[in-house]
Amino acid sequence: MNSAINHGRFLKFDFIIIGGGIVGISTAWQLQRSSDRIRVLLLEKESFVARHQTGHNSGVIHAGVYYEPGSLKARFCREGAQATYDFCRENGIACEQTGKLVVATSDIELERLHLLYRRCLENGLDPEMLGPVELQELEPAISGTGAFLVRESGIVDFPGMCHVMLEQFRQAGGTVRLNTEVTGITEHDDKIIIHAKPGTFHASGLVVCAGLMADRLARLQGLGQDFRIVPYRGEYYRLRPGLNGLIRHLVYPVPDPALPFLGVHLTRMTDGTITVGPNAVQGWKREGYGVLNFSLRDTAGMLGWPGFWKASARHFRHGIREIRNSLWKARYVNEISKYCPSITADDLEPHPAGIRAQAVTRDGTLLHDFLIERTPRSLHVCNAPSPAATSAIPIGRHICDILSGNHSTLG
Template sequence: MVYDFCVIGGGIVGFSTAMKLGELQPGARILLLEKEAAPGMHQTGHNSGVIHAGIYYEPGSLKARLCREGLDSTRAFCRNHGIPYDQCGKLIVATDEVELRRIETLYERAIANGLSLERMDSRELARREPNITGVAALFSPETAIVDYVAICRKMAMLVQQAGTDIRYGCTVDRIEERADRVDIGAGEEEFQASRLIVCGGLQADRLARMAGLEIDFHIVPFRGEYFQLPREKSGIVKHLIYPAPDPSLPFLGIHLTRMIDGSVTVGPNAVIGFSREGYPKFSFSLRDTLDFAGFPGFWKLIGKYRSHAVKELHSSLSKSAYLHECRKYCPSLTIDDLQPYRAGIRAQVVNARGEVVHDFLFRQTARMLHVCNAPSPAATSALPIGAMIAAKCLEH
């Protein structure tokens, strides 16, 4: 059988795309291939679970628009399908005058994006969050938390009920575009589809090369390492607590995150991952390491952020250094409070100039659409991203 559409990738973006294709093309024959045994096993299942409001993004940008749409559509999806979420809100805390100027810039950007933020001085911050110290803060009342794997599983159930053929444990190792179809191979299995959409996440660059595309970027895996606070400290904060981000760096910094199960995590840092899908500490893949080590853009990136890279590595190897970052705004934490928790790995696209790619990156041919970069907050924005990808595929 020749499918109308084949989607590679069973994360939240892949399933959102399959769901939207089914809505736009009722009766279409859709196939989704996922190499793991269940949905959302990688980036979807290893993030902080935050439904972002879009504070950080350039006013009028695609990321800002998709995040805003994603905030609303994700909450609506949860309400419609009985998935719990908690609109606990987020505080972005400034601990000195430099950070105070940073959050003032953020405030202006958020207002330009149509968000409602509340400014707080140190007294109001202390009243709302007695365990948090800072000179000022911004409060985002719309930010929420959720279990994205639960959302992804619900999407998988919905698309399967609508007739999508889902194949788990199916690792794609061949892609060949022909004049009238795309041939997809996975071991001894062969599939054909009129259109192919690749939402490969951590493997997006390899799948693009496999399909014969010429690309000038690599995915560099960045490990985000978290700790979990002991249960007796789950009430240490009422909101999500974020630092004032340094605009010269590509990551937000270590924060305190309430989780939907009632626990509180601390993190993440951002260190080079030596295995794209190796979540235990010190995981190593020779193939993955040689892949980015042989890419000149990686070394340009490290040269640009070398002092920050050393600092992040130090925090990874030293729990005391990690604790120091946390205690800037939560001084009551101790070394014993930092208990083991799962890590996440971010598929960071880096171009040949050594620049971090922050925007969406697509490669499209007559019959293929490769989603090479769906940047953070892709989980929050998954529903409108899926709609955008489906429309892009159908319009071509």
């Protein structure tokens, strides 16, 4: 077993990873297993891992339907889906290849559906186009003007994956420090020093995967000047237990191409329940999951960022619609009843929300792609939006390649 070198006042490692979400854990796990001579430390501020985005999401293994063909996001998603199925099957983690339907309910959506279908083909998937009758034969509760089926999509227990990876990381000699919040980073020519509450740690290299806090950690090193993390709440409901058999596949609407969100969908979870959601409403606290949670620091930082106002103006109508849907359950139901007409407000029970860490640039662009920033001794994952949970294994592998000098850049 490797152990850190104790220099009295501080512990010295080869690499430190900040962030116990799936991206940080996957990176730490692969880095530690790449050599039994290196010492890797994972720092997480919470008392357990997968506490934030990784533990508050839809649990979908995305197949790679939506992403720009040839992009890193498209490649990582395809590789990540396969790697996720393989990892879960090898380690007895709940997962199932359910398949997914994307359903159009209007002429404009039908047009977009055909474009999306072509994109699937360009991304190497094998979708099956369905007419309204075939759709209803496959899923009697669902109706639309057309749909396609993607067989590669599925569901998984992402926190379960994290716990197994973390255990394997420890067995390979890695060290985990929970309840340890990083508050300062100082980089020197020969080392990097991490100041945390509690403790000081030295390392040769640093990887930061801090999700909703990515910009704050980046700014500790003078990076992240061109974006801020803006929290978008993803609110869910759960169908009442009597409806757990309503659908066999995941059912998605056709997304608005102007937005990086996929629309309110029906998702079978690995525990047998069906969630409805998520929407995308403005959050006022980065890690606050209650409807009324508010942070003065988070809100002031957001309002002081020019990109926030530009993005809000650009997506004003969509934002207002999302707020209305959030406030009135009956309106929320309309988002689903257009493709699942039998669902009523009485069928929806409460389910915890998630919060997306969305990087927004100074000019108001919501970044769809991964964003990495670097200093000589550190690498910051600044934007890791969906499907980063699906893609976590190839993202971690790629970061390991960069650290070992096989790649000079991630994008």
